[in-house]
Amino acid sequence: MADPHRELADFxxxxxxxxxxxxxxxxxxxxxxxxxxxxxEEVALLAGVSTDYYTRLEQGRRIVPSTQVLDAIARALDLDEAGRKHLSDLVGAAGSPRPRPRATVQRVRSGLHQLLEALDTQPALILGRRTDVLAANRMARALFTDFDRLPARERNYARWMLLSDEARALFVDWEQQARNAVESLRLDAGRMPDDPGTQQLVGELSLASPEFRRWWSEHQVHQRTFGAKRLRHPVVGELTVDYETFTLPADGDQALFVYTTAPGSSSREALGLLASWAHPQAPRKHGEDGAITAAGAP
Structure with a gap:
């Protein structure tokens, strides 16, 4: 387990x-x-604290700043919303050590599964703690990869981005997308520093990926709320998808990602072709009365 005071100092x-x-x-x-x-001393001056106090924070000393001091330091460092959240998480971990959490299985409610399937023409997936892919509809599996076919321990977005040749070939801007995944994992790790699954994933990626080691050591954080991904898809060619992130109040560790394309764009056309490819029409047969019905229909 990383020392939260040293993690705070490094950040x-x-x-x-x-x-x-x-x-x-x-x-x-x-x-x-x-x-x-x-x-x-300049950070201390901007934050309105003594240089000695700020220096001790950067040295990893066992002190915990107040909320007011924390806000002042965040302003002095010009932290964005993700950075402020990460700073608060690190201070919280340093100030109130918590018992090691029990490993729990993340589950998606049946209603959310129904929602994913209802988004029949739009790629959508649900990510949980440490960027685990908990559920994905057919369009998401067609657009990215079939996470359901991966072994359970490999159904993780950051792991797939960093270790999969498929992901490197799929994303036009792979380096930026992979860096974002690492920085999102960093943010999540600050919120749950003692999570065994997160520690195991970070250890695995540190051994297997030089890019991960470099980006993780830079201690940048990223909150995925919306954005765009440029893809070079093996079936439909190049397209750009926009995504929006929806937090789930009843499931605080889970987030829904929905991917769309701009109206009238070549990307919209490509996504439509992908929908046809991912949702082939059922073969049809003639009924006894001569009517044509879908195969398997009553």
């Missing part, structure tokens, strides 16, 4: 290094900057 150091001094209200002091980003 602060990297966020400070990423902050452009020219974008702050700090006056130029004429000193040569030997490393990128802000100095510790």
């Amino acid at each position: 602060l150091r990297r966020a400070r290094a990423a902050r452009d001094p020219a974008e702050t209200p700090l006056p130029a002091d004429g000193r040569i900057r030997r490393v990128p980003g802000l100095r510790r």
Whole structure:
């Protein structure tokens, strides 16, 4: 289990290094900057805390900042919503150690399965903790991969993105999409630092993927709320899909992703072709009265 204080220190150091001094209200002091980003004393000044206090945070000392101080540091580092959430999660883990959670099976309610199938022409899937793929409709399986055919332990979006040759060939901007998956996993890991499944996944990816090791060490976080993915699909060619993320209030660890295309676009046409390919019409036969009915119909 990673030390939450050291995780907090690492995140602060990297966020400070990423902050452009020219974008702050700090006056130029004429000193040569030997490393990128802000100095510790500058973050402390912007946040209204002492340099000694902020330095001890970056050293991983066992102190827990108040909510007010936390907000001030987040503003000083210009953290986005995902960064603020991650910072809060790390401080929470450092301030109130929790018992090691029991490994539990993630389940999708029957109503959500019905919703996925009702989205018959739109790819849709549900991700759970640590980006586990909990359910996907036929269009999602046709667009990405048939997660249902993978062994249960391999039904994970980040794992598929990083370790699958199929994913590398499918995504035109694979590096950006894979980095986003790693940064989303980082965000999730901060929320559940003691989760055994997350620790096992991070260990596996660290051994198997040099890209994962590099991006994980950068300690960036990403919240997938909406966006676009550019694909080079083996059946229908190139297309761009937009996605929207819907959180599920009754299932806090699960999120629904729905993929659409722009009206009148070549991507809309390609998705329609994929729908025809993924939903072949049932063969038809003549009934006793001469009427044509779908095979298997009563």
